[in-house]
Amino acid sequence: MISLTDSNFLIDGRPITILSGEVHYFRLPKHAWRPTLEALKATGMNTVSTYIPWLIHEEIEGQYDFSGKQHAENDLISFIELVQAMDLYLIARPGPFVMAELKNEGIPYWVREKYPEAISRTWNAQSVMTGTLDYSHPGFQQETRHWFQKVSGVLKPYLQPNGGPIIGVQLDNEVGMLSWVSNSPDITPTTSRLFANWLVNNYGDQLPMVYPKAIVDPIQALGLMAKPTDDYVLQLEYDLGYFNRIRFKDYINNLIDAAKSAGLSDVPYFINVHGTDQERGETFPIGISQLYDLFQLKDVLIGTDIYFGDFTMMSATHLYTLNRFMQAVDGHWPLSTLEFNASSGNNTDHVPLETDASALALKTRLQVAQGTKVINNYLFRGGYNRKLAVPVNDGNSRVGIHGWRHGFGSLLNPEGVPASSLPTIKDVTQKLNHLQTLMGDLRADNLPIKVGFYPDLFMTESVYPNSQLAQAQADNQAINRAQRPWNSLLRALLATKLNYDAYDIQSQSLDINKVPVLIMATGKAMPELCQKKLVAYVKAGGRLILTGELPIQNLVGQPATQLIDYLGVRPEPVKTERWDYFPTIIGENFLEGVPEVRVTFLQSFAVTNGTVFWRELMTRQPVGAFIRRDHGEAAILGADWRFEPMFYLKLLAHFGIKPQFELLPRQSQILVLATGGCFGNFIHILNTDNSETQFKISDLTGSLFNDQWIHVPAKDGLILPTDVQYFDWQLDFATVELSAIDKQQLVFDVHHVDSVIQLTITDGQFLPSQAAWAEIKGETMSIHPKAVGRLVVERQGQIVYSN
Template structure:
């Protein structure tokens, strides 16, 4: 039995960490399967994931081969069974779309020939430039149902509740992504008819007539009005189209789930894959959340998973991953856990040019941050490479293979197409093994948070369909993009994390916003914001909420109409907007509590006059003296507002948050920054301290919690690009680890193995089991505690095993 409860994945009642590797059975010779599974065991994983490519299994209509009769490597049942024989759970991803660099994104060629109406038509009657389809076209759904029937006939008997090893099924893949990246919304005749019905159910007729000056029932007029919108209603269309597409994707997902359940797939979670990282960064990832959150938000039996595709975790990218996880969790219910179903690993050499090379720390550090934030499933994608075979019915497209990457595929994976381990494998495996060693603890832990929450507004990321000819659309969404990400989230989120803040996120658009649950809100704000969201923020402030606003105070709603609910609550009157220009270098000076600070160059400032009693200005433009930084009382609450592009001044943001009532619980004294810290706790009070060094040089520092020193005030050394999970107050049978500078790597019958990290590691233990002496360590007794001090330098040998006189009474024994 599989349950999704309290942010946990429970299998037969036991919370689990699922560490998974993606292996494409159809890209390997059948005799290679066992070798790749052996390497997955070597890495420490406990699950296998794979796509099931419709293109491969039914290249000719009506001839589905899932047993390997046409090609031995297409025996899906055989592969799943082999995985179970090797002790692996299984994560099934049957599409219909799979992407994975497959031709047609994994759909058979004959579908497009048989149902040409499924090919979308978009802006200005242009055909789609990608191989996407109209998801709800009857012809496509008919064939998708038949495909699911065939796959579920294999899968249903092998579900974990039925005695098998399949623990989850993904429904389609990256839904909506192809239309977004190509700016090619699906506007077929069928979709426009459905859209018109949705509009009529969403608006009163009088309002609808005002919004759209054409007859929605006139087919030709509707086509022209929507595919080539007039500027007078283009912003309204953009907003409505985005909301409608969410509804459409939800219906598609529910349709696929109904097929799966009809054919026997029950009592396991269904997974929605969220796309969006690009260009090595996470700025656009929330677009995927915005598109798809209605498919799973608050729905029993669904979980969502991220696609994490950026390389090294460093000072450029670390806040991206932290925010991605926070925003995903913001739209989950109280039970849905975080997962990552495409967690990029390997060396980054996707073009076989030896460019884009990742550091060995890339997968390890990203995994550690995700686990610290509550990810319960990590699927390493792609764990091993393979080969793309030639289709029997050749499409004559230049290579005639099932995919467009050539013969070899997954050449950047930790395991090459030929089965060789690349340089990233060892470090990735070390991290996985560290998680598996303490998985019964991690599987139930939650991140500890400080009294600040990051705001998430889904409609700020609903920018994927833009009519190319609309000046208004461009103005609105250029401004939103400028304020929702890039400089803005880099500046504020990075400063908060470097200051030591641990924070989650809140969907302030769709969910209640109460000061009791959200003491302090960090808000990235644009010039445009929905009126209902503005009113919610104003009420939150009046009732005692506190807001740190960075960006612009909104003056318009999301359709470009004047809307100043929040500005009026703040009692700020807009004066002017200032931007840098040729030979113009606007600069900002600090005063009051923000002073003394050096003058700071800015490329934009929105200035106001503060009219309320008690308002205090702390940032002004040099020369004009116009104000762009304010501290303002609002009802029982308070706001600090920064409306200029300020730099990543860690001290400024920390002071601002502390003035609002949020202090960081974990701090350190390293002058070089580049340290990420957070902590997790279970209900018993057991904890892990998670530390990452994001830079390529060693750092030595003291760590403080709520002002008091940890580790008796001794400095901790964290190696170049290293990460650790240090246990605090943790019980393993008859052993209590009070603190440790070494990371647990294995628990045996009567021993515990650690990864050393220091010149002399110190593990503080309380136990009556009796500790056997060893040349590896010295034993010091301090009151009721015993201090195990390593006798070897971590750089020379980083493994140390403590042996006990009697067996450890652990619930689960994990050998290293």
């Protein structure tokens, strides 16, 4: 039986972290299946994930092959049975869209040929370079239902509640992604009819006042959608965003209905959100916004697709933040990552993509530290793309876009050769697998700082390319909502151990008891409802930090000044750096004596009854100020102080917030996160730097680890236990990683001899050992390793010894 809570994935009532690797059976010869799964299991993974492509199994309409009659590698049934025989779990991903670097995104060619009107057109009636199909087209939906009926018949006997290995089924893949990345909204006769009906239902008699032409039939709607003019382009983009949220939810509901009617039920349905771009995450909330309505669905676990490169403070900030945004909108279910880019590149297929071998392990550690319970490494092993049964004149006529060989960042290349990152991820995954019972229910513990998330501010997946007005607004939103704050303010907060959370203020009220301090990134445009919520928050006693350009209009270009009116500020035009202009600010009051700082932008403002702490150097106009209103207070940051962690320490201290952890000496390149579970707590330390470091650490209650030094290797991490009670063990703390535990022994990985393991043992004794020595004070036993490597602490009755 599979069940979910807000922080746990449970199998038969037992919390577990799903550690998975993607294996495409259809790209591997059958004789390679077993050694591939053996390698996956040896890596410490407990689950296999695989796409089940419609293109592969019904390449010719009506001719299904799930048993390998047409192509041996199509034998899905044997693959599932092998997974079960090897005591692994399985995540099944039957589409209908699977992408998976397949042509037509895994949709059979005959579907496109049979329903050409389902092939989307877009702005200015242009064709779409990604060749997207309209999810809403009745013919496509009918064929999808037939596909689900067939594939569900294969999968149903192997669901976990039926005694099989399948613990989840993914519905489609990256819904809305193709139209977003190509800036090509689906504009077909079907969508124009649905959009026309939506507009009429939404606006009623007010429709002629909103648009210059009343929408009374699909033909007019088609023209309105395809070639908007500036007098309604912003309104159209806004309405399209809301319409598509509903449309995507309807599509997924249809898939759920098709799956359930075919008997594919009693396991979670997975959906994945896309959005990382060029190894950055600032665009990821666009994907959350597109699928925002799906978060209301029951029995649906919505996970992330994460494609970052090297692990740096910047990429760590992006990964951390998008996870917090996901948890903010989907707090009912645990975090999950359905595609987590594996390896250190593309196994020489794309040499420029090579990244540091430590990156995957560090990113995995960060996921665990944030409470992620499903991690699917994409791809575990590469493979080969066979020829299409019906040839096409596309240059190679193979099923995949990469040609014959398909590596795509796999931990094992198509020939089975491991990538350089395999040893590091194996080390981490094996530990996590061995500690499943101890760590399976961990949840993240952060400070009461919330970063405000308003999904409508990220509703920029469709921007009319022929409108300078639309492009200017989209650019303004992009730079203010994430590009500036994520790369400076939020990075500085993590560097100073001010570990923040996020809060969805669009669907929830702002309760000062839940959100004592709120950070809100603002731009020129902000919805009236958002502004009103921020005003009410400050009135009630909230402490608000505004960063970015101050809002003066809503998202459709109409004046909206509720927030600045309430705060009593009048913003001046934004100034940005140029080759001949260097915006510079100077501090005063609590920043008195801080040298002038050149910044990338600034926005000065006139303010009444405010305490100014930043001024523009040349004009002396206020750029930053504290403003008290009613029971609350706001801090306006009209500039970006680049990467200056100490400023943000002082800023948050003004609101009574201290860092979650303090390191001596200070280490801005180190992340320190906390998790807790029913068996104890863990401190997660990640070193983003290329050099080994050491420090002592304390939290809000005082010194940790008995004031011992913590040693962290370069580009590596530690998961350190504190106050762990498991079986008869009471592990007070360890400054080395625990890699295994059972009733008789503890196993540690010792990286430095200056490490300590402290146990509480009543009347304990420690036998002389070549591996460690011990200090015993009352019931406290401190064990000190004599060498690096594996240290085993064993127990027989009250006697403890190590080897």
